[in-house]
Amino acid sequence: MSEPRSSNPFRPLAPPPAVAPSPLEPAAPRTEEDSVREELERGILFTTVDSVVNWARANAIWPLGFGLACCAIEMMGTLGPRYDLSRFGAEVMRGSPRQADLMIVAGRVSVKMAPVLRQLYDQMPDPKWVISMGACASCGGVFNNYAILQGVDKIVPVDVYVPGCPPRPESLIHGIMKLQEKILASHVEIGPFPAKPKKKKARA
Amino acid sequence: MSLAPERIEQRLKEGLPGVSIRRVTGDAIRDLTLLVPTERIVDVCRFLRDDPEMDFSMLSWISGLDWLPRDPRFEVVYGLLSMSGHARVTLKVELPEENPRVPSVVDVWPTANWHERETYDFFGIEFTGHPDLTRILLPEEWVGWPLRKDSPLGYEEVAFTHNTPDRILPSPDLTRLKPKKVKYRAQ
Amino acid sequence: MTLNMGPQHPSTHGVLRVALELDGETVVRAKPIMGYLHTGMEKQAEYKTYTQSIPQTDRMDYLSPMSNNLALCLSAERLLGIEAPPRAQAIRVLLTELTRISAHCLWLGTHAIDIGAMTLFWYCFREREKVLSIYDQVCGARMTASYFRVGGLAMDIPDGFLDRCQTFADEMAAHVDEYESLLTKNPIWLARLKGVAPLSARDAIALGATGPVLRGSGVKWDLRKDEPYSSYETYDFDIPVGTNGDAFDRYAVRVAEMRQSARIAQQAVQRLRDLGPGLYRLRDYKYVLPPKEDVKTSMEALIHHFKIVAHGFFPPVGEAYHAVEAPKGELGFYFVSDGTPRPWRMKVRSPSFVNLQTLAAMIEGKLVADVIVAIGSLDIVLGEIDR
Numbered sequence: 001m002s003e004p005r006s007s008n009p010f011r012p013l014a015p016p017p018a019v020a021p022s023p024l025e026p027a028a029p030r031t032e033e034d035s036v037r038e039e040l041e042r043g044i045l046f047t048t049v050d051s052v053v054n055w056a057r058a059n060a061i062w063p064l065g066f067g068l069a070c071c072a073i074e075m076m077g078t079l080g081p082r083y084d085l086s087r088f089g090a091e092v093m094r095g096s097p098r099q100a101d102l103m104i105v106a107g108r109v110s111v112k113m114a115p116v117l118r119q120l121y122d123q124m125p126d127p128k129w130v131i132s133m134g135a136c137a138s139c140g141g142v143f144n145n146y147a148i149l150q151g152v153d154k155i156v157p158v159d160v161y162v163p164g165c166p167p168r169p170e171s172l173i174h175g176i177m178k179l180q181e182k183i184l185a186s187h188v189e190i191g192p193f194p195a196k197p198k199k200k201k202a203r204a
Numbered sequence: 205m206s207l208a209p210e211r212i213e214q215r216l217k218e219g220l221p222g223v224s225i226r227r228v229t230g231d232a233i234r235d236l237t238l239l240v241p242t243e244r245i246v247d248v249c250r251f252l253r254d255d256p257e258m259d260f261s262m263l264s265w266i267s268g269l270d271w272l273p274r275d276p277r278f279e280v281v282y283g284l285l286s287m288s289g290h291a292r293v294t295l296k297v298e299l300p301e302e303n304p305r306v307p308s309v310v311d312v313w314p315t316a317n318w319h320e321r322e323t324y325d326f327f328g329i330e331f332t333g334h335p336d337l338t339r340i341l342l343p344e345e346w347v348g349w350p351l352r353k354d355s356p357l358g359y360e361e362v363a364f365t366h367n368t369p370d371r372i373l374p375s376p377d378l379t380r381l382k383p384k385k386v387k388y389r390a391q
Numbered sequence: 392m393t394l395n396m397g398p399q400h401p402s403t404h405g406v407l408r409v410a411l412e413l414d415g416e417t418v419v420r421a422k423p424i425m426g427y428l429h430t431g432m433e434k435q436a437e438y439k440t441y442t443q444s445i446p447q448t449d450r451m452d453y454l455s456p457m458s459n460n461l462a463l464c465l466s467a468e469r470l471l472g473i474e475a476p477p478r479a480q481a482i483r484v485l486l487t488e489l490t491r492i493s494a495h496c497l498w499l500g501t502h503a504i505d506i507g508a509m510t511l512f513w514y515c516f517r518e519r520e521k522v523l524s525i526y527d528q529v530c531g532a533r534m535t536a537s538y539f540r541v542g543g544l545a546m547d548i549p550d551g552f553l554d555r556c557q558t559f560a561d562e563m564a565a566h567v568d569e570y571e572s573l574l575t576k577n578p579i580w581l582a583r584l585k586g587v588a589p590l591s592a593r594d595a596i597a598l599g600a601t602g603p604v605l606r607g608s609g610v611k612w613d614l615r616k617d618e619p620y621s622s623y624e625t626y627d628f629d630i631p632v633g634t635n636g637d638a639f640d641r642y643a644v645r646v647a648e649m650r651q652s653a654r655i656a657q658q659a660v661q662r663l664r665d666l667g668p669g670l671y672r673l674r675d676y677k678y679v680l681p682p683k684e685d686v687k688t689s690m691e692a693l694i695h696h697f698k699i700v701a702h703g704f705f706p707p708v709g710e711a712y713h714a715v716e717a718p719k720g721e722l723g724f725y726f727v728s729d730g731t732p733r734p735w736r737m738k739v740r741s742p743s744f745v746n747l748q749t750l751a752a753m754i755e756g757k758l759v760a761d762v763i764v765a766i767g768s769l770d771i772v773l774g775e776i777d778r
Contacts, residue, residue, distance in 0.1 A: 065401050069428055069774050070453035070534060072405070073497070077523070080516035095401040108450075110777070112343040113406055113427040116398050139362075142446060146350055146358025147342070147431035166534055232709025232728070234469050261596050264714070265740035267725055283712055283725070283740070287596075287612050294712065315599030318748050326433070341426040341777055351434050358431070 053188045057101075057127065058089075058180040064100035064124065065093040066117075068107025071134035074166040075106045083169035088176055097123040102179070103156075104172075108136035109149040121156045129183070131175055132158045135165045206290035207258060209236040215258060219251050220244075228296060237294040242306050245282075245297050249312045252284060252293070260284040260293065263309070266319035268327035272353035277301040278329055282309070299329060308334040326351035396762070398427045404501060404766065405773030409750075416758050421751050425744075428777040436737035440703030441467045441541055441726075444737060449535035451739065452775040455494040457486045457526075458717040460539040465620055466724035467541040470711035471678050471704075478669040479543040480622045485556060485659035486529070486538065487621075487715075488652040492563060493522035494718035495649045499570060502642070502767035506583050511573060518566055521559055528552060541704070542679030543672030548663075557660045563653035571646060584639040588753040588765035591636055598752060599745040602720025603644045604769060608636035614716035625662075628655050638768035645770070648718075678704040703732025712740075719743050719770055741775040 039045060067075050079085045079093065094100040097120045109117060121130070132152050135141035138161045140150035152158060159182060162175035216225055216238070223244045228237040240248050252260040262285040269279040278299040285292050297306050308331035309316045320331040321340040328349035331337060339346060348355055361367065392413045398406040406427035412420040432451065436444045441463070448459035461483055468474060475483070500515030523533040529548055530538040538545050574580045590600070595608040605612055613630045615623040631647035633640025673679045676695035685692035698704075706728045714723030720742025727736040746769050753765045 066399060068406055070450055073453055073534060076497075076501075077516065077520070080520065081513045082517070082520045093401070097399075108428065108430060110427060110429050112429060113398060116406075116427070120399055140360070142450070143430050143432075143435065144357075144359050144362070145431040145435050146356070147429045150360045168533060230709050232470055232472065232707035232711065234472075234709065234711040237710070262599055264599065264721065265712075265723065265725065265738065267736070267738040269727060269736055271735075281725070281738075283723075287610070287617070290617060292712070294710075313599065314597050315745060315748060318744065322744075339426070341429040343426065350431065355434075357434060357438055 050188050051184075054184045054186060058183040060089040061102045061129075061176070061179070061183075062092060062094050062100050063090050063102040063104050064097050064120070065095055066103055066105060066120065068105070068109065068113065069136070071106035071137070071166040074169060075104060075133065075172065078169040078172045080169075083173060085173065085176070088173070088180070090176070097121075098125065100124055101127060102129050102131065104131045104133050105137040105152045105156075105158075106133040106166075108134075108141060108143060109152050109155075110147050111149060114149050114155055117152065118155050129159045129179055130156050131160045131162060131172075131179060133162045133164075133172060133175070134167055135163055138163060141165060207286060209291075209293075212236060212258060212291065212293055213238070215255065216248070216251070219255060220248060223248060235292060235294045237296060239296045239298065242297050242299065245295070246307045246309055246312060248295065249282070249284075249309045253312055257289070258286055258291075259288045260286045260291075262287065263313040263315050263319070264292070266316060266323055268323040268329055268351070270327060270351065270353045275301065278304045278327060280306055280323060280329060303330075304328070305330040305332050307332050310334055325349075328352070394759070401505075404771055407747075407766070407771070407773055407776075409762065409766075411759065411762065413759055416760070418754050418757055418759055418762065421754055421762065423747055423750055425747070425773070425776050428773045430774075430778060432778045433737055433739065436734060438733065440732045441706075441734065442703065444734075445540070446535065446537045449537055450774055451741065451778060452494075452717060452719060452722070452743070452772045453534065454497050454772055455490045455718045456534060456536050457490040457538060458494075458715060458722060460537060461487055461621070462713070462715045462717065462722045463724050464539045464541050465715060466711055466713035466726055467706070469713045470709060470726050470728055471541070471706050473542055473673055473675055473678060475543045475621070476670040476673055477622065478663065478666050479671050479673075481659050481662045481666060482544060482548055482671070483539060483621050484623065484626065485656055485663065486526075486536075488656045488659065489522050489525060489556065489559070491652045491718045492649050492656075493519045495645050495652075496522075498645065498718075498767075498770045499642075502770075503574065505763050505767050506580070508574065508577075508580070511570060514566070514569065514573075518563070525552070525555055525559065528555065540672065540679070542675065543670070547671045553660050553663055556656060560653045560656035560660065563656075564650060567646060567649050567653075575643070575646075581639065583764055584642060584768070585637060586635070587638045587761045588757065588768060589635060589637045590749055590753050594752050595636065595749065598749045600720070600749050601745065602716070602718070602742050602770075603641050603648065604720065604746050604749060606631065607633035607641035607644045607768075609634055614714055614721060618714070620713070620715060626655050626658050638764050641768045641770075678706070705730060705732060714740065717742055719772065719775065720746055722775075739775075739778055741778065743769075743771040743773075743775045747771050747776060 103121060132138045137152045140148055160175045160179045162171055164171050226239045228239050252258055264283040264285045267281045269281060271277060276298040280297045282295040299306060308320055320334055323329055324337050325339045325341055394411045394413055396409040396411060398408045408424040410422045410424060411418055432447050445460055445463055448463045449456040451459050496515040496518045500512040503511035526536050527533050529552060530536045590608050592608045592610050595605050609632060611630055611632045616630055628651045631644045633644050676692055680699055681692040681696055686696045708728060708730045710727045712723055712725040714721045722742055723740035725738040726734050729735040750765060754762050
């Protein structure tokens with residue numbers, strides 16, 4: 001297998017060699033797999049905080065159920081039995097923004113709905129991401145008039161734009177996979193740490 | 205079995221002799237359209253609903269119309285349906301530009317409530333006697349009557365490269381087209 | 392206590408806000424507040440030609456896009472005084488009935504999931520996916536089809552389409568049996584729906600309700616039978632009518648309608664096989680695009696093609712209203728034309744807008760848990776309400 005090594009600590013390992021090497025034959029050279037196997041048998045793994053935290057975040061994204069218009073039906077279709085979104089970790093669509101970390105803006109955002117959307121975005125805890133699904137959410141779509149906000153990125157920062165009217169479920173899944181890549185490539189911020197009280201220097 | 209348009213007109217003339225109801229004719233006016241004087245609209249509607257032969261028990265829709273260069277500028281159109289008579293009739297009321305008001309038919313058909321609110325919302329036509337004449341589809345604090353002909357569409361100019369000359373665009377480096385390698389690719 | 396069932400809610404089927412005034416668990420007053428999806432479609436239609444407004448209609452009642460297309464096309468055809476050829480009418484009937492099945496499937500799935508029966512959601516979406524791939528085959532788009540045109544269809548149906556539709560229509564009865572076996576005699580379903588959110592026939596007519604809401608209350612009025620259009624009078628089907636006007640009756644009416652729609656679809660497929668190949672668009676070049684073979688050979692057809700594509704067709708000065716029986720109720724388009732290719736006014740009489748008015752009559756004095764059932768049984772689509 002010559003594919004690039006992934007940093008997934010849970011990749012399957014080949015089984016260990018069945019025959020123990022005899023003292024007369026020279027021992028087989030140690031491969032990376034052997035050292036990883038040794039680590040696992042010892043119960044110790046070496047990796048970076050970034051990879052583990054990002055891996056956890058990327059594979060368990062909980063979307064907020066924010067379907068507005070026709071794209072909402074395709075989003076429901078993506079959650080449906082044929083294109084199953086729970087394979088990607090989005091097992092539940094949370095009803096409350098306090099429990100969600102992904103807001104899929106699915107549908108046209110009208111001027112009356114815009115403050116509500118901003119309020120929902122503010123209610124989501126960090127880390128949060130926004131996918132703008134469909135043409136209407138990305139740029140106003142078919143409707144360029146007094147009632148529709150020309151792009152949801154006027155009020156919330158968007159991570160992934162998924163074009164289409166409505167985007168096929170495969171497109172939405174592609175968008176979510178792109179978001180997963182983005183999350184995996186991001187840098188986790190640890191902190192803020194509480195400020196240590198300054199020690200007064202003892203006078204000599 | 206279904207009511208003929210002539211019978212409807214005749215019955216209206218018999219039932220409401222004092223009201224001058226004129227039939228609107230034209231090239232392609234496909235339904236029976238009757239022009240009713242503004243102050244008598246409620247009587248006409250009530251008669252059409254209560255008359256046992258005609259029985260226009262359902263108000264299907266109310267719409268406003270803005271014929272801007274023409275005077276009277278506004279029209280309110282009522283679409284009525286008679287299920288037992290299998291007939292539809294369209295009533296029209298003409299309204300002037302300043303202070304367009306028409307009596308509300310909410311007492312005749314309760315469904316007119318939201319239809320009239322919508323017409324008020326879009327055109328600014330006031331329905332006197334309406335229990336709650338507020339905006340229904342546009343935000344409460346919206347100023348203006350969007351479906352009037354002198355209201356703009358609200359079109360936002362789409363920014364292309366040819367109409368935004370002072371924009372700084374990233375010029376792609378076409379010599380090195382290798383995609384950026386991401387460390388972990390979602391399987 | 393005032394409780395705001397906000398625009399973002401998993402069970403409001405869109406961005407509907409209901410301001411509920413509660414006294415304990417009893418609803419004293421319910422006021423639906425709409426407009427969170429207002430798109431200005433009617434204003435925008437005044438700046439577009441009739442054909443350019445057809446994609447807008449897809450986005451109105453986005454669960455049954457072909458019905459909306461049909462309503463606009465029939466209304467424009469009434470204004471022009473033309474009629475689509477028989478083959479186009481049969482295809483329209485077939486696709487509209489498949490649309491009805493898919494819209495009712497989605498309604499049933501979401502209604503059940505609101506009440507807690509999650510299994511139906513997966514089952515109904517499985518059927519819906521079949522209809523969406525039929526749409527995909529015929530016009531290229533899964534949901535927003537824009538397949539019908541004024542005077543016929545955009546293009547003819549592909550090979551193998553009729554067999555697919557026939558298989559689907561034949562299997563549908565078994566699927567509806569499956570849904571009914573899960574719900575109709577289920578004690579939880581009956582407890583949640585029987586006697587809940589009642590609407591008397593008088594109230595329904597006075598409040599202008601149409602569609603399954605009206606038929607669930609006992610009024611036998613269906614535009615396909617009473618004001619037939621697009622050759623519906625030549626098909627054989629029944630109209631299910633309820634008795635009590637409660638949520639269970641509306642459910643029963645819609646499930647029975649799914650069966651009838653499958654029946655009509657089978658008849659339409661047979662009609663298409665009998666009719667054989669034919670015109671899918673009317674040969675009236677003044678208003679309808681001529682077929683490509685004529686455009687390449689006849690000068691007059693070429694000029695008409697150019698005129699219609701560049702400007703749009705020029706309808707006579709007048710007005711017309713035509714309504715169809717959409718899955719939600721009576722969907723009507725009122726066109727006022729001033730002789731130019733762009734309508735002077737397009738008014739949409741949307742069924743969900745009028746049906747939502749009955750919500751207050753249905754749940755005032757009832758329990759707050761019934762609000763979800765009532766909204767679900769009304770089968771509203773906010774895209775249509777807000778336009």
